[in-house]
Amino acid sequence: MYVKFWGTRGSIATSLPAEAIKQKIFQALEGAAGLNLADEAVLKRYMERLPFTIWGTAGGNTPCLEIRSGNQLLILDAGSGLRLLGLELMQNGFAEGNQRADLLITHTHWDHIHGFPFFRPAFIPHNHFTFHSPFPDLAERLAEQQQPNFFPVPLNYMSATLQFNTLAENQWYQLGNFKIYPMRLVHPGETYGYRIEAASSSLVWATDSEYKQVDWASTENYLNFFQNADLLVFDAQYSLSEVLDKPDWGHSSAIMGAEFASRAGVKKLALAHHDPTSSDEKIWSDREQAEAYLQRRQKNQPACEVLVAYDGLTLEL
DSSP states (O other), X not given: OEEEEEEOBOSSOOOOOHHHHHHHHHHHHHHTTTOOTTSHHHHHHHHHHSOHHHHOOOOOOOOEEEEEETTEEEXXXXXXXXXXXXXXXXXXXXXXXXXXXXXXXXXXXGGGTTTXXXXXXXXXTTOEEEEEESOTTHHHHHXXXXXXXXOSSOGGGOOSEEEEXXXXXXXXXXXXXXXXXXXXXXXXXXXXXXXXXXXXXXXXEEOSOOOOOOXXXXXXXXXXXXXXXXXXXXXXXXXXXXXXXXXXXXXXXXXXXXXXXXXXTOSEEEEXXXXXXXXXXXXXXXXXXXXXXXXXXXXXXXXXXXXXXXXXXXXXX
């Protein structure tokens, strides 16, 4: 199973502030003190050794995940990251039409659907996109965000075939190479996570969820949902103290993700849905705290790898 993150920010798309870019440049130059950067080979070696937190960023697009198994494409959520995925698909056959993809939608808060009006493959005749979700009115919800008061191009202007399939929660579905299991999560409004399995790989997409009760009885259904996942993509929008200060906001923390990963035997934990105000430093600091927590919890267990989900991250499961 091939996985690529196209959007990992929560709530609203946000760009890296100019001051943050300036600070990254300063750190890079500070680390190069004493090196002959006029020597291209020296410069190249130095650049290769720079940590990602200096030369890169978590990114600012809202949730979108590309998954492939064989020649089948599955897209999770339609945040602003979907626009960039669409541009890549246009370079790989979708500009000519007669291409297909399935989309799973967790919920219809803006940050999870506002990329779809900018999804260029949907404007190409004979492309076919099937939306799967537990929302029987998903077509109407997508059409509403493209009403003239909010967007200049209506949904029915899109030339691709758009099909909508309603899923029942807590049931397995076969979508070609993929097995899909939707489960209700705790978030304002109605939202769902998805467990996806293909061949011998498993992934859980669990953004936008809050966990107020952490005893075994209250979390058993989540533990079963996450059990032995090769990759758990988890809502880590807030720090643990921020979660306590924001009850009913519907988000969680890196530490909670680490606790679930430890209990459920997860192999990789990807922290995602980063708050729009969170700097790269805070996001990677949260990862370090989650990693340290797991090291204490898993002394006699196989280690769970903790990742920061960032725009452009690719994984093979």
